[in-house]
Amino acid sequence: MNTIHFWETFVLLIGLHFSAGPANILMATSVTRQGIKGTLPVFLGLWVPIIIYTLLTGFVLKEFIKEFILYINLVSILGAVYIIYLSYKLFTSPIEGDKATKNENHFTFKDGFILNALNGKLFVSLALVFSVGLTTESSSTGVIIIIATFIVLGLLANASWGVGGKLLSTVAGNHHQQKLNIIYSLLLLGVGLWILFDVLMIII
Known part of the structure; x- marks a missing residue:
């Protein structure tokens, strides 16, 4: 892996990780x-599948992704539906009320993992x-470098969105x-619908 390839990958990862994807929105919402x-x-739930998929893709599946694209698209549809469900869950969750009700509407490890x-x-x-x-000449060292970069930038992105959500909540105060x-719910809904539309257009 040469320097040019590394920086191309680094810039690509910045765009992928720090954009308003479902994981980042969920992090901001949950911290808020x-x-x-x-x-x-929630954070651990998000990262268990990320680490598994990253290792699998880097060392095993990167050459076979195209062969399984239909199945990946079907999984994406299920993921989009689940994001829409999380949007609904957030939209209908109360701000005030008894502790049991609040806990029922909290995001959990399961929510992050399934997402x-x-x-x-x-x-x-x-x-x-x-x-x-x-x-084609890259060694396993190049794979490890990409995996490490992917994980580090992903962690920074999640942390940034979480801190941003907390700061926004502090500024807005409880009465807002x-x-x-509603804003976070609409963001999740938009991402879910965008993924669903994107995948359906590919399949159709």
């Missing part, structure tokens, strides 16, 4: 509603990243929390 400590299970486990676009993005960063919920 549940605080940093309450968001840790990224059904994120077919994650596989496609990983295939794109490895195709840009590696050549419902408005923030």
